[in-house]
Amino acid sequence: MAVNGESVPENEAPDDEREAGFGVLSDDELLPCGRKLSYVWEQVEAGVPDPHIESCPHCTQAVDALRHLEGIVTRTREATPREDPDTSALAGRVMDVVRLELRPGRTLPLGDEDEDTWIVEAAAARTIRAAAESLPGVRAGSCRLDPPATETAEAGETTEAAEAVAAPAGRLARGPVRVRIGVQVPLTWNLPETADLVRSRVLEAVDGELGMRIAGVDVTITDVIDDESDATDATDAIDDTGDSREGRQQ
């Protein structure tokens, strides 16, 4: 880090100024005692004791000016209300714009091959995440749904491709969809069992609520939550047969 030595007579520049952290300040101010103003303030801010600064009238004056400013800054901070500003109207305006620019994702088939019913990925993902989160303490993150391979897909790209019904050019293929979901689970849970529980909840919801044909559900545990209050329900949840959907803790 270069210090602009030209503006400071070398015999008066303190050696430790090089430690002060400033780059070249071409417009720095040189106090009559030979210290740079930037250096003096930096020492004060860092709380580094400096006998010269304490005894020098020029430095003292510079420090006093900074302290005076700091006092007003403190008052300014104190004058700011402590409670959070009300941002509900602001959030509403943000969401009004967001809802005009939704990202629904891909279009996926619902029902059997001969039907013509579809759902967008974001809507299906919402149902699937909610199903996973019906397990107490489980939080769902990423949820992607891979559509059946289309006509133009390369042969053998996915195993679902073989099952997909050939779609007319320009139309989406129909067939089973693959679900990939990432979940955070409480620390005390048995992870393979948890993955199975998530999978069965997801399958149940996809079948019962959406009526979507599924090729498989890949569950990835993205994080293990070390939080006692979330873990207390672990035993209940493992025994849970699926009828306590509102079992999430407050």
Next chain:
Amino acid sequence: MPGDRGETPEEADASARREDGLLAVRAAEGDEEAFEALVHRHAPIALRLATRLLGSRPEAEDAVQESFVSAWRKLPEFRGDAQFGTWIYRIVTNRCLNVLRSRRPVVTLDALPEPQAPDHEVSPARAAEAHAAVRDLARAMEGLSPEQRVCWVLRELDGASYESIAESVGISPEAVRGRVFRARRYLTEAMAAWR
């Protein structure tokens, strides 16, 4: 009692960051409800920051609104290697910097009108003096360049480290130190002139 978990601030912080990360992943995939939750979680601090940076609540509201809309658009590219909070405050800071830059040219100290004496000359002297000083500072801040103002506000009013300011503004910590120094020098001179 719900919520009374005896969490340390660090645990609460880690838990908030994990929740932010989860919501950001969902929002990036098009879950607008997750994004709405993020807006509610971060708008108050973002608005407070923008109000300090711009010195105007209506302008700050606009800047924060635009920042969140921009965040929604950029979310699919948000990799999550930064915290959502850090990311949104960076967007807000840069948005405010642009607002300040688009204002009319900065006036020089000499051109600033001298602040009027406090309205209530007979009110308790100290309170009036304190009030006047706060108002004087707000006025003096108008004379800072946009870059100085942003760095100084982040440093002095938000208590941010030089390193985190450097990251937010996209310049080196040395450059931040330089800007904060110039801002301090300008403000001390302005306050001394009005004292």
